[in-house]
Amino acid sequence: MKLSKQSLILATIVPLVFGVIILYNFMGAINILQPLGQSTSMIYNELVIIGIFSFLALAVYWCIMMYLIYLLQENLLVLDANLDKAADIGAKHLSDSKNLLNQVISILKRYESHQ
Numbered sequence: 001m002k003l004s005k006q007s008l009i010l011a012t013i014v015p016l017v018f019g020v021i022i023l024y025n026f027m028g029a030i031n032i033l034q035p036l037g038q039s040t041s042m043i044y045n046e047l048v049i050i051g052i053f054s055f056l057a058l059a060v061y062w063c064i065m066m067y068l069i070y071l072l073q074e075n076l077l078v079l080d081a082n083l084d085k086a087a088d089i090g091a092k093h094l095s096d097s098k099n100l101l102n103q104v105i106s107i108l109k110r111y112e113s114h115q
Contacts, residue, residue, distance in 0.1 A: 002073055012066040016059055023055045 003011070030047045033040040040047060 026051045
């Protein structure tokens with residue numbers, strides 16, 4: 001099954017949008033707890049950095065995965081075309097070798113019949 005470029009772009013963008021929504025909700029949650037002096041107030045800055053960098057890391061990972069899927073599909077198309085070409089060449093060689101073997105057999109039969 002070949003994915004179109006549009007579906008690959010959609011598969012790349014939709015998870016990133018969900019990631020932004022999740023990051024926004026995460027920031028909202030730690031922003032609510034920070035002024036209350038809850039347990040997150042002491043590590044507020046670290047939580048912000050962790051949230052941002054985890055989103056960026058997952059975004060880069062996801063984009064690379066989608067690009068690799070795209071490259072794999074393109075390579076499969078090239079491979080299919082090359083295999084078809086190679087199969088045609090191989091079939092031609094087999095037919096040529098069959099003709100040569102038939103010629104050799106006919107020459108051998110003529111040689112044996114003359115002796």
